[in-house]
Amino acid sequence: MNAVLDVVSAAMLLAGSVLALVAAVGVVRNDDTFVRIHIATKPATLSLALMVGGAVLQMPGWETGAKLVVALVLQFVTTPVASHLLGRAVHRDEAVPEAPH
Amino acid sequence: MIEVVTTVALVVLGVAGLLVLVAVLRARRLADRAVGVDLFTSLLLNALAVGVARTGRDELAILLVVLTLLGFVGTTTVARYIERRGTT
Numbered sequence: 001m002n003a004v005l006d007v008v009s010a011a012m013l014l015a016g017s018v019l020a021l022v023a024a025v026g027v028v029r030n031d032d033t034f035v036r037i038h039i040a041t042k043p044a045t046l047s048l049a050l051m052v053g054g055a056v057l058q059m060p061g062w063e064t065g066a067k068l069v070v071a072l073v074l075q076f077v078t079t080p081v082a083s084h085l086l087g088r089a090v091h092r093d094e095a096v097p098e099a100p101h
Numbered sequence: 102m103i104e105v106v107t108t109v110a111l112v113v114l115g116v117a118g119l120l121v122l123v124a125v126l127r128a129r130r131l132a133d134r135a136v137g138v139d140l141f142t143s144l145l146l147n148a149l150a151v152g153v154a155r156t157g158r159d160e161l162a163i164l165l166v167v168l169t170l171l172g173f174v175g176t177t178t179v180a181r182y183i184e185r186r187g188t189t
Contacts, residue, residue, distance in 0.1 A: 013151060013154060017111075020117045021113050024118070025117075027120075027121060027124045028124045033130065033136070040137075040143075044146075047143070048147055051150035058154045063159065064153060067165070068162050071169050078169065081173070082172075082173050090132045
């Protein structure tokens with residue numbers, strides 16, 4: 001049972017890091033700001049969820065795991081808000097109305 | 102086994118962090134830099150979670166909570182700044 005949990009935890013940690021690498025490559029390769037925001041938001045939630053899951057499976061108790069889950073919930077709440085604010089700012093900045101003559 | 106796995110994960114995260122820094126340096130507008138720094142912060146969060154999995158230290162988990170809020174405040178501030186100033 002312990003070995004199975006170890007393998008699952010290792011798979012989650014590796015999957016999370018590979019997802020983060022894919023997002024970094026995507027941010028380097030894409031020029032559009034909205035696409036970049038879209039790409040950069042993925043690892044902030046899914047990858048961190050995988051990492052926290054992998055870390056919690058390594059813990060014997062819940063003392064540290066509870067703090068990790070709190071951080072994960074905070075990230076799930078704040079990341080969409082932050083990316084939405086950034087996207088709205090860019091959109092309003094691009095859609096500047098023409099100056100009245 | 103966990104040492105090997107966490108080392109590999111940290112190396113992959115380090116490569117990703119270098120790529121994101123390149124993206125920040127090559128960005129043409131302020132919003133792109135904000136996105137890059139935000140992604141770098143979440144990579145740092147991932148690395149901290151891997152560190153918790155490796156060492157099991159409690160203070161790293163507290164640091165994770167603090168860094169989450171810090172990244173949110175930073176990105177929000179830049180977004181407000183862009184919106185108010187009207188230029189990138």
